[in-house]
Amino acid sequence: MEKECAVVFDHVSKIYKLKKKGKNAGKPVYFYALKDISFQIPKGEVVGVLGTNGSGKSTLSSILAGISSIDSGTIKISGEQALIAINSGLNNQLTGLENIKLKGALLGLSKKRIKEIIDGVIDFAELGDFINQPVKKYSSGMKSRLGFAISINLNPDIIIIDEALSVGDKGFAEKCMKRMNAFKEEGKTIFFISHSLSQVRRFCNMGLWIEGGQMMEYDEINAVCDHYDAYVEADRQRSEEEKKAFRKKKFQKRVVKNVKVSLIERVLLKVKGGK
Numbered sequence: 001m002e003k004e005c006a007v008v009f010d011h012v013s014k015i016y017k018l019k020k021k022g023k024n025a026g027k028p029v030y031f032y033a034l035k036d037i038s039f040q041i042p043k044g045e046v047v048g049v050l051g052t053n054g055s056g057k058s059t060l061s062s063i064l065a066g067i068s069s070i071d072s073g074t075i076k077i078s079g080e081q082a083l084i085a086i087n088s089g090l091n092n093q094l095t096g097l098e099n100i101k102l103k104g105a106l107l108g109l110s111k112k113r114i115k116e117i118i119d120g121v122i123d124f125a126e127l128g129d130f131i132n133q134p135v136k137k138y139s140s141g142m143k144s145r146l147g148f149a150i151s152i153n154l155n156p157d158i159i160i161i162d163e164a165l166s167v168g169d170k171g172f173a174e175k176c177m178k179r180m181n182a183f184k185e186e187g188k189t190i191f192f193i194s195h196s197l198s199q200v201r202r203f204c205n206m207g208l209w210i211e212g213g214q215m216m217e218y219d220e221i222n223a224v225c226d227h228y229d230a231y232v233e234a235d236r237q238r239s240e241e242e243k244k245a246f247r248k249k250k251f252q253k254r255v256v257k258n259v260k261v262s263l264i265e266r267v268l269l270k271v272k273g274g275k
């Protein structure tokens with residue numbers, strides 16, 4: 001029998017607008033942050049998401065987490081998701097404790113459940129008295145601790161980790177990995193975005209490689225890591241000029257042709273002096 005799917009992407013695209021400088025200022029370029037992405041992830045899969053800088057991994061993670069919308073295609077997600085990212089939506093003005101309460105309230109959790117989560121977060125994050133300080137006074141590592149602790153205590157079915165472990169200290173990163181391994185044992189679906197191939201090889205069983213906003217491969221983790229590694233190495237061998245030309249060509253492939261600009265946008269462009 002086929003395993004039930006946790007996430008299905010069917011021809012998903014996400015478009016961003018790039019404002020140009022110079023003589024073409026005011027005439028925006030639209031480009032695909034993600035272009036025609038399709039995959040099916042069975043429940044319980046641990047997926048390493050790979051791709052060079054700007055390839056679309058964080059865009060994918062915020063779409064997976066339900067934070068970002070898409071411009072075309074369809075998505076099916078079964079289960080609750082939690083995003084664990086460096087900048088995972090903490091409110092800087094509120095204290096750590098207030099952030100936990102806010103997150104719980106936004107999710108419509110009961111007072112009893114929020115109380116349990118508070119205890120769990122305080123215990124895991126080990127922030128001491130800082131839990132009563134505004135988050136703006138936290139270091140990036142402390143924010144990462146709080147964000148991670150909140151997300152895991154919500155006990156989600158689908159966990160998306162976007163480079164979040166790279167800012168914590170070694171001790172905390174090890175503790176997080178231990179918890180992630182426990183989630184893996186429990187059969188949770190995990191997306192693990194990392195530039196560390198050794199970490200990805202160790203932790204994940206499948207690999208999803210995105211390059212220039214397009215899907216390159218979804219396969220067994222070691223095969224995907226080998227192919228990605230070869231791609232990065234080939235880029236490393238290029239001269240600076242070749243690299244420049246390669247990147248230009250790669251970006252051209254992302255440009256959206258025949259964009260329908262809305263009336264409002266045309267008026268705004270006219271006001272700003274564009275055509």
Ligand SMILES: Nc1ncnc2c1ncn2[C@@H]1O[C@H](COP(=O)(O)OP(=O)(O)OP(=O)(O)O)[C@@H](O)[C@H]1O
Pocket residue numbers: 016017018033051052053054055056057058059060
């Ligand atoms: N809000 C935004 N508005 C316009 N462009 C954006 C926005 N967010 C991301 N982008 C662009 O979309 C593309 C994909 O970005 P994304 O952050 O998803 O890449 P990434 O693979 O996570 O990169 P990295 O490994 O550097 O973190 C990049 O070209 C980026 O500049």
